[in-house]
Amino acid sequence: MDAVSVVSAIFTLLAGIGVFLVACNMMSSNLESAGSHKLKQLFGKASQSGLIGVGIGALGTAAIQSSGATTVMTIGFVNAGIISLTQAATIIYGANIGTTITAQIVALGMFGSNTISTTIIFSAFAGIGAFMMMLSKKNGWKTAGGILTGFGMLFVGLSLMSGSMADFAALDQVKVFLASISNQILLVLIGAIFTAIIQSSSVTTSIALAMVVTDLISLNQGIFLTMGSNIGSCVVAILAGVTSGKNAKRTSLIHLFFNCAGVIIFMLFGWILGLVTTGEVTFGSIFNSMFPDVPQTQLAMFHTFFNVITVVLMLPLTNPLVNLVTKLVPDKMAEDTSRELKLAFVDENMLRTPPMAVAQIKKEIVAMSQLAMQNFDRSINIITSLDFSQQPEFDKCEHKLNFMNRAIVDFVVKLSDCNGLSEHDRRYLSTTYRSVRDLERVGDYAENIVEYAQGLRQAGDSFSSGALEEIKELHSMVHSLYDVAIKAYVNESISLVSDANVIEEQIDDYTHKMEEFHIKRMGEGICTPTAGAQYLEFSSNTERIADHLMNVAKSVVNLKP
DSSP states (O other): OOHHHHHHHHHHHHHHHHHHHHHHHHHHHHHHHHTHHHHHHHHTTOOSOHHHHHHHHHHHHHHHTOHHHHHHHHHHHHHTTSSOHHHHHHHHHHHHHHTHHHHHHHHHTTOOSSSSOHHHHHHHHHHHHHHHHHHOOSHHHHHHHHHHHHHHHHHHHHHHHHHHHHHHHTOHHHHHHHHHOOOHHHHHHHHHHHHHHHTOHHHHHHHHHHHHHTTSSOHHHHHHHHHHHHHHTHHHHHHHHHTSOHHHHHHHHHHHHHHHHHHHHHHHHHHHHHHHTTTSOOHHHHHHHHSTTOHHHHHHHHHHHHHHHHHHHHGGGHHHHHHHHHHHSOGGGGTTTTTSOOOSSOOGGGGGSHHHHHHHHHHHHHHHHHHHHHHHHHHHHHHHHOOGGGHHHHHHHHHHHHHHHHHHHHHHHHHHTOSSOOHHHHHHHHHHHHHHHHHHHHHHHHHHHHHHHHHHHHHTOOOOHHHHHHHHHHHHHHHHHHHHHHHHHHHTOHHHHHHHHHHHHHHHHHHHHHHHHHHHHHHHTSSOHHHHHHHHHHHHHHHHHHHHHHHHHHGGGGGOO
16 A cells, blocks of 8 residues: 555545544434423433433433533533532433443444445435435424434444545554554553544544454454543533533533543453453453454444443442542632622533523523512512612612623523524524513613612602502512413413413503502692602503513413414
């Protein structure tokens, strides 16, 4: 083989890696989009049960074909305080099992040397899927086409990588060089470094499979390269954790320690096994005897066995591992940033899993609505009692509402640019800008009510007992509206929107009656002109609060196709 052939083989390998990575991303985004609802339900069931956490991580990763995405999403949940460190640990354990599905699929594609290769058959799915995407007008079929295209491209990339490995296998110099790399630690490091660079353990494992099948390396060498890829895959989580809070850092450390522990345990066991059997029994020989004459299956099955056994061994040690990372990243490290405002349910890491981020944005908006109503309650207490002791808490809450208004909109803008969103999710995101603005306006009107209370205090005036009773009734009606409106928003219920509309109309009627009652009291000399002016402004502002709450409920009407 001349120099031109060697360069050609290198470029073919790079092309194969590129196609494989694009295919993984396409499959991941389309699978995530197709199963976004079930994925949201799945991760919503995270509990204290370790086995359930493992199952969630395994199924979630198998569904979206990306352990990195699962891990980053888990870090986002921990950072937002949605799940505990213990829950996150078990989900990460499961993600390591779920990611072995890719290696099994790749191994399956390497059969059929004497007939039509399964690689060629599966590669044809890329063309079928592409036609579906181009010709179909329905989003569901387009998504299905994207999944098939990604699946097919996976094997196109694999074919290119396998072809380059066959070219390298024809070079005696390459085979001699690779055969000389027998140090297990060095092989693990090579696997870890390569995976860290390309940020995909699936690519490293697939290349190792191709190298084993073409006899470029032995099964034992492939095994240690694969173990190293598990360590290298932690880079994605570490990068996500570095820029987040203390719990996110702890979660990334759990991922690193877990994967390193698995490699150390297996290397120690392999070393002891070699001593006892004088080198006759190795991992390679064991899996060779279990799956004779199918090297691709041998390595793929070891990959699965390695991750499953590591989970079995580490699951009982989860609490000690959590305690260790908590000591390594103590709470005092976050003291400088603890005063900074941040969103409770989302962070930048969740942009890796758009459908889940959409579900969390809804929680964020509901939380904002609760804050807005808390400030409305405080404003009512202040204007009826003229007790301003709650003013500092009111101002703090108003500041947070203003922050959430900006932060949620900024996040939604970034989220809207992400791939993998269903048509429903995109329609929902388009409504969030108005909803967030409506809730921010609720806070502004509550602030106006506090200012009216300050005007009463400066004038040495107050509302009459009749006015206070009417305010109490109006306050109750607004809360009834809020309860129905937010339930309609969360459940996307058109019937509840109608119910909320009835209450909102009752509020409109009642505020008009309040004006009539006020004029009557003014004529009787019960209310002063100063108190009367503040009272009219109060009723008008409260009516507008009801209007904005109604707008939030009505936003779900736009979600229906």
